[in-house]
Amino acid sequence: MADSSPLTLAKELLAILDRDEGRLERIDRFIRGKHDDPYMPPQADDEYKLLAKRAVSNWMPLLIGTPAQALYVDGFRPGTSSEGLPEASSSKSAAWTHWQRSRMDARQAAVYRGALGFGHSFVLTEKTKKGVISKGLSAKKTAALYEDPANDDEPYAALTITAKPKGETPGKARMWDGRYEYAVTYKSISDLDSVRVAKGKLHGSTECPVTRFAAQVDLEGRTVGVVEPMIPLQNRINQTIFDLLVAQTYTSHEVRYATGMAPPLLMEWVDEAGNVTTDPELAVDSRPKLDAAGNPIPAPINHNARRFLFAEDPDVKFGSLPAGPITPLIESVDMSIRHLAAISQTPPHHLLGQIANLSAEALLAAETALSRKITEFQSLFGESWERVFRIAAEMEGDTTATEDYAGEVQWRDMESRSLAQAADALGKLKEQLGIPARGLWKRVPGVTQTEYEDWEQLAEEDDSVGQLATALTRATPSADSAPAAPVSEAVAA
Structure with a gap:
């Protein structure tokens, strides 16, 4: 630097x-x-x-x-x-x-x-x-x-x-x-x-x-x-x-086509003055409807699966293009x-x-x-x-x-892994390899740090209770192990 x-x-x-x-x-x-x-x-x-x-x-x-x-x-x-x-x-x-x-x-x-x-x-x-x-x-x-x-x-x-x-x-x-x-x-x-x-x-x-x-x-x-x-x-x-x-x-999808025919055109009515009108009583003639560029506007064809196509001109041919x-x-x-x-x-x-x-x-x-x-x-x-x-x-x-x-x-x-599979595997590790049980607790699926510590605390409490019970057992002699009283004292009693 x-x-x-x-x-x-x-x-x-x-x-x-x-x-x-x-x-x-x-x-x-x-x-x-x-x-x-x-x-x-x-x-x-x-x-x-x-x-x-x-x-x-x-x-x-x-x-x-x-x-x-x-x-x-x-x-x-x-x-x-x-x-x-x-x-x-x-x-x-x-x-x-x-x-x-x-x-x-x-x-x-x-x-x-x-x-x-x-x-x-x-x-x-x-x-x-x-x-x-x-x-x-x-x-x-x-x-x-x-x-x-x-x-x-x-x-x-x-x-x-x-x-x-x-x-x-x-x-x-x-x-x-x-x-x-x-x-x-x-x-x-x-x-x-x-x-x-x-x-x-x-x-x-x-x-x-x-x-x-x-x-x-x-x-x-x-x-x-x-x-x-x-x-x-x-x-x-x-x-x-x-x-x-x-x-x-x-x-x-299949495409249908027709050749040799022109589509019908949209028509509009005109009055005697040549103006467009929507009133049938005033209409005296009709002419193709034009778009903004001055071209005739074709009429939409209402075609679906329930309809069929026909033409008056015998030169008209119908066909279809297959779907890709x-x-x-x-x-x-x-x-x-x-x-x-x-x-x-x-x-x-x-x-x-x-x-x-x-x-x-x-x-x-x-x-x-x-x-x-x-x-x-x-x-x-x-x-x-x-x-x-x-x-x-x-x-x-x-x-x-x-x-x-x-x-x-x-x-x-x-x-x-299922809990049963993990328990079986951990049991085999303990029995066959001699790994202490506490050393395998962390490998239990889904165990959290808090749960692990709770287990340790419970195990320590169990160990303390077990040690206390063992100590009391050793400190209290049983009747079988009590020393025999002298004969004279037994007769006097």
């Missing part, structure tokens, strides 16, 4: 947002269903344009939602306690209290969806009147600087836009570095000369409190989501569906969706809805690629959450948790 002054950092971060604005805006349009128009003739009329609008089939939310719905942080297990010993996960821990205070049970989904859609999103950790909380930041409004963007999880500066410019009112932004937070104003993200940075104030951490959540980072530091690589395939699907709608509208096939276009749509499923690692039955006659093994095999993809996202996002917990601990003054790099985020098991 040749120049790390706050003003220079603010200009560089705004320049990044200006550079990426077009790309991120295009991704956002595709997520919201505002796609590129399919190809159509330059002289296309309003009917063609309406069909093009109806041809949009937005698959992007499904590509984001399928993995995002399988990502749910359900607990955090600190690596070490204050005594340096391994610590059990607890919803009463400082880390999980910060999580609940930030309402991340509900808000975490927006962080994942932003990262999967744009390639990255951010989480800001800061001190508030309610305590230390974290909240998500949009990739469209936030940028961060790294010395090594491919390997560093700690940015040396980050900026997020809080208000865009309106007329003469400048835009506002917040910027953080390793120690301070700055208020930034600007007239336009492309007008770097208008950038102004106020005096900084301590934010309470020794690191930049903004954490990046990246769906995929290459060794060049570039982040890629699940939407951008699929845009060409999405456009292909829209084009094929547009062609299908055109064929369905214009060539999917649309099956190849339907098959093309199906093929394009299968390509989308393969490239995006989304199970085909999630997109096509074809799950009939599939065995449990076949469904499991179809879900394998998606499971691997979700596992990768859990590894990437888990490391980011662990950094968030460390920064929150530092702001709260917990020095032990601040240096805890052995903590682990616990992800909820979202696989579809």
Whole structure:
């Protein structure tokens, strides 16, 4: 970093947002269903344009939602306690209290969806009147600087836009570095000369409190989501569906024709002065009705399945044109969706809805690629959450948790399994491998952190009662084990 002054950092971060604005805006349009128009003739009329609008089939939310719905942080297990010993996960821990205070049970989904859609999103950790909380930041409004963007999880500066410019009112932004937070104003993200940075104030951490959540980072530091690589395939699907709608509208039905005859014309009455009249008593003649260009207007032909056509002229011929096939276009749509499923690692039955006659093994095999993809996202996002917990601990003054790099985020098991199957599998793990029962409690489908802790408390109470009963039993000798009285004392008695 040749120049790390706050003003220079603010200009560089705004320049990044200006550079990426077009790309991120295009991704956002595709997520919201505002796609590129399919190809159509330059002289296309309003009917063609309406069909093009109806041809949009937005698959992007499904590509984001399928993995995002399988990502749910359900607990955090600190690596070490204050005594340096391994610590059990607890919803009463400082880390999980910060999580609940930030309402991340509900808000975490927006962080994942932003990262999967744009390639990255951010989480800001800061001190508030309610305590230390974290909240998500949009990739469209936030940028961060790294010395090594491919390997560093700690940015040396980050900026997020809080208000865009309106007329003469400048835009506002917040910027953080390793120690301070700055208020930034600007007239336009492309007008770097208008950038102004106020005096900084301590934010309470020794690191930049903004954490990046990246769906995929290459060794060049570039982040890629699940939407951008699929845009060409999405456009292909829209084009094929547009062609299908055109064929369905214009060539999917039989067309009847007649040759050698002129259509009847609309007629109008005229009076003696040659003026048009609607009164039959004043009419003395009739003539063809003309349009604005002076051409006769043909009368509409009332024709349907209950009527037949006839003509007085023997040279008139009637015929029909057969309907054009649309099956190849339907098959093309199906093929394009299968390509989308393969490239995006989304199970085909999630997109096509074809799950009939599939065995449990076949469904499991179809879900394998998606499971691997979700596992990768859990590894990437888990490391980011662990950094968030460390920064929150530092702001709260917990020095032990601040240096805890052995903590682990616990992800909820979202696989579809019945409770009976899970109980049978867990029972076999306990009996055949000797795994303690308590070690398997977290693997019960659907168990929450609170339920898990309730089980631990109940188990401890049961253990205490059992230990007390054992101690009382040992302290109270039975009649069989009582020492025999001397003979003389027994006779005297």
